[in-house]
Amino acid sequence: MATRRQREVLRRLALLYPDAKTALRWSNPFELLVATVLSAQSTDRRVNEVTARLFPKYPDAAAFAALDPAKLAEEIRDVGLFRTKARHLVELARRLVDEHGGSVPADRAALESLPGVGRKTANVVLANAFGEPAIAVDTHVFRVAQRLGLARGRTPEAVERGLMRVVPRRDWAAAHHWLIHHGRRVCHARRPECATCPLLDCCPTGPRLLAAGTAARRDA
DNA sequence: ATCCCGAGGG
DNA sequence: CCCTCTGGAT
Numbered sequence: 735m736a737t738r739r740q741r742e743v744l745r746r747l748a749l750l751y752p753d754a755k756t757a758l759r760w761s762n763p764f765e766l767l768v769a770t771v772l773s774a775q776s777t778d779r780r781v782n783e784v785t786a787r788l789f790p791k792y793p794d795a796a797a798f799a800a801l802d803p804a805k806l807a808e809e810i811r812d813v814g815l816f817r818t819k820a821r822h823l824v825e826l827a828r829r830l831v832d833e834h835g836g837s838v839p840a841d842r843a844a845l846e847s848l849p850g851v852g853r854k855t856a857n858v859v860l861a862n863a864f865g866e867p868a869i870a871v872d873t874h875v876f877r878v879a880q881r882l883g884l885a886r887g888r889t890p891e892a893v894e895r896g897l898m899r900v901v902p903r904r905d906w907a908a909a910h911h912w913l914i915h916h917g918r919r920v921c922h923a924r925r926p927e928c929a930t931c932p933l934l935d936c937c938p939t940g941p942r943l944l945a946a947g948t949a950a951r952r953d954a
Numbered sequence: 955a956t957c958c959c960g961a962g963g964g
Numbered sequence: 965c966c967c968t969c970t971g972g973a974t
Contacts, residue, residue: 774960814970852961872959914959
């Protein structure tokens, strides 16, 4: 399925970000779900600090369901969008208790129907908690996959399908992290560092961005 | 100043 | 499709 060039891109990514697959291990699906909801517009560091305080006090859906959203908001104040997330998490926990016996459903439709859970969060949970075939596509994954010629399409779903075709299944979880890391460190939305990018010679987009002056230059 | 390791709502 | 919610990184 994958071209020779695409396989080379993936090989290099694996070498560049060897520890990517060891990120974020949670002890159960509920913790993973909460941590993933918290992670939007926040750093892993902030999320880890907050969850380290949160989970000992509120270990499961029943505990979250009993919370006043305003009180939870105070406890997660260090992450972005904290009021919205607090509201979503309490309502989400109540739905888990009412409709799923307090556990996280291993089902896409059920997950996406929960407040605060969209396609991306559902995919993270499906892939990491339940070993289901899914690749979570956030803005970094979307942009970098397109630039590296691993997937094309207008929607995250299209890129998701493209990646699943090109990436060997055993690397799906890792590929998600490779693309995120590369997006954050090198392949920025605005001024990607193509001049010093280790993937430049196998990237279909980098040379064009350099020529157009869109990319940061070595001599800039 | 500007953009996000999103999702809901208008 | 565009806006908003948030703090943080750059």
